Amino acid sequence: xxxxxxxxxxxxxLFSSDKADKSDYLSQSELSFSGEVPVTEWDLFFExxxxxxxxxLVASFVVGIGLVVFRKGGSSGSSSMAESGSSEIVLSSTxxxxxxxxxxxxxxxxxxxxxxxxxxxxxxxDLIILSGGPTASADKYWIEKNLNKAEKLRDGQKIYIPKxxxxxxxxxxxQKVTSSVATKLTESTRVNINSADQATLDRLPGISKxxxxxxxxxxxxxxxxxxxxxxxxxxxxxxxxxxxxxxxISTD
Numbered sequence: 001x002x003x004x005x006x007x008x009x010x011x012x013x014l015f016s017s018d019k020a021d022k023s024d025y026l027s028q029s030e031l032s033f034s035g036e037v038p039v040t041e042w043d044l045f046f047e048x049x050x051x052x053x054x055x056x057l058v059a060s061f062v063v064g065i066g067l068v069v070f071r072k073g074g075s076s077g078s079s080s081m082a083e084s085g086s087s088e089i090v091l092s093s094t095x096x097x098x099x100x101x102x103x104x105x106x107x108x109x110x111x112x113x114x115x116x117x118x119x120x121x122x123x124x125x126d127l128i129i130l131s132g133g134p135t136a137s138a139d140k141y142w143i144e145k146n147l148n149k150a151e152k153l154r155d156g157q158k159i160y161i162p163k164x165x166x167x168x169x170x171x172x173x174x175q176k177v178t179s180s181v182a183t184k185l186t187e188s189t190r191v192n193i194n195s196a197d198q199a200t201l202d203r204l205p206g207i208s209k210x211x212x213x214x215x216x217x218x219x220x221x222x223x224x225x226x227x228x229x230x231x232x233x234x235x236x237x238x239x240x241x242x243x244x245x246x247x248x249i250s251t252d
Contacts, residue, residue: 104153106131108161109138118153125149127159137163190250193231194224204248206241225251 111132201212
């Protein structure tokens with residue numbers, strides 16, 4: 001708008017000056033009758049032409065400056081829009097790249113029991129590794145038997161690793177199983193120490209292949225056992241082993 005106003009103002013001045021030139025020409029014509037030197041129309045024409053050319057040059061200069069300013073403003077505006085647009089794109093991509101997390105707890109016989117943050121979809125094995133793994137006192141039999149390391153963790157889940165012998169864990173279970181087996185053997189059948197071969201004797205608790213061979217060697221040298229307590233005379237069998245097998249053996 002400023003450029004247009006400048007050009008309009010210049011044209012108005014040109015026309016006003018043209019009217020002044022015409023009045024000057026009339027007064028000069030009147031002067032010619034008084035004997036002074038007259039001003040011709042050619043003089044007025046050349047004067048008007050020079051003013052028009054000057055006006056065109058000024059208008060061109062003003063328009064040129066306006067175009068330069070406009071282009072700079074447009075380019076800076078578009079670049080700022082591009083920068084803001086790119087920053088928005090980066091922000092949105094960063095937001096979409098955030099991986100959801102879960103919070104889980106692991107306690108018991110691990111090196112670093114604590115509350116941990118893991119990526120959603122992590123497994124129990126990942127949590128065990130993060131906690132430093134089971135300690136020497138951890139009940140590894142219970143872990144192998146009861147803990148599914150491939151299971152996916154849930155947000156808020158707690159994992160507890162028991163120690164050996166804790167809360168009826170594997171040691172107690174194994175003792176119960178051994179006692180149950182011994183009871184069944186007692187009730188059903190016993191091993192005849194006078195006739196059993198080495199493989200059968202080897203199945204008794206505390207009796208190795210070597211001790212089983214010693215039992216057979218004793219029988220061959222001294223004859224049959226008259227009482228189960230005599231087996232303690234065999235090399236390698238003491239009161240501790242006899243206490244384990246006394247309810248599982250017989251002489252008949």
